[in-house]
Amino acid sequence: MIQLENISVKYGKTVALHPVSLDIKDSQFTVLLGSSGAGKSTFLRCLNLMNPLESGNIRVSGFEGSWEKRALQILRRETGMIFQQHQLIERQTALQNVLMGRLGYHSFFRTLFPLSKAEQELGLQCLKRVGLLDKALCRVDELSGGQQQRVGIARVLAQKPKTILADEPVASLDPATADKVLNLIHTICKEDGISAVVSLHQVDLAKKYGDRIIGLAAGRVVFDGQPDELSERQVEALYQNRLVDSEFARSGQLMNIPVPFVS
Structure with missing residues (x-):
């Protein structure tokens, strides 16, 4: 369970994320939608405290x-x-990139030496799971963009994360590769019972x-609901980076208070 209690974030005098609870x-697969500058990355980085909080827990x-x-260290x-x-x-x-996901389990000095055989086997299993076992010994710069993103997913799997x-x-x-990669992330999270919070621009995905x-x-936060509750008018409002009028809303946490654009 992820619980946010009245958290907010400021960059200098600019409010990047207004208080949200x-x-x-x-095991929920949660998607963040909104235009650039809406606060999606800030919201995400609060969840592992990569952004300091102005308020809240x-x-x-x-x-x-x-x-x-x-x-x-444990959280991250x-x-x-x-x-x-x-x-x-x-x-x-x-494979070397995937094994970076294991570094958080060791002291700095231990990471100067090769990881154990068990961890190397885990890395290979993670690559196999994303369909890249045959690329284990290939340099990353020889791979396509979609393959590189799958290596990134395998690296996360090597961490054995809860979130x-x-x-x-x-x-x-x-678009075709994007759908395949997101389907892979979704499938892994569902199979392993991992909670996921994913920011996207693609409403269809x-x-x-x-x-x-x-x-x-x-x-x-101006909308919070199930996918079939998000109307076209609400999507239009989100991508104009303005608050969703409650007249158009059917459910969720909706507000109608004018605020400045956050760049």
């Missing part, structure tokens, strides 16, 4: 919001992150894969 159930997989170093070890630009080391092999956060994971991919959609505009 909500719960995300275990957060609980993720038993983590109680402590800023103590050891507690943060158990929270996998998938990035838009893959964040891989291109000169290294796919996966994905920040625009298919934004740089063509959000409705296809999301158990729940949270819409953000100008740093506020």
Whole structure:
């Protein structure tokens, strides 16, 4: 269970995320929708405390919001992150990149030596699961964009996370590849009982894969409901980065308070 209690974030004097309280159930596949600058990345990065909070408390997989170093290490070890630009080391092999997901389990000095045979076998299993076992010894820069993103997914699997956060994971991919990659993430999360929070721009993919959609505009949660409850007029409002008029809403947390655009 992920629980947010009145959390907010500021960058200088700019409010990037206005106070929000909500719960995300275990194993739920939650999609964040909204235009660029709406607060999706800020929302995501609150969940592993990569962004300092202006106010509020957060609980993720038993983590109680402590800023103590050891507690943060455990939170981030158990929270996998998938990035838009893959964040891989291109000169290294796919397997070497996947094994980066194990570093959080070891001290700095232990990471200077080769990982155990068991962990290397785990890395190979993770590559097999994303359909890239035959690419284990290939340099990442020899792979396509879709293959690189699958390496990123395998790296997250190697962490054995309880939660996966994905920040625009298919934004740089063509539509067919984007659907395949998101289907892979969705399938893994459902099979392993992993909670996922994924930010997207593609409304069709959000409705296809999301158990729940949270819409953000100008740093506020303006829609919170099931995919079939999101109307075309609400989508239009989201992508104009304005608040959704309650006249158009059928359910969820909706507000109608004018706020400035958050860049």
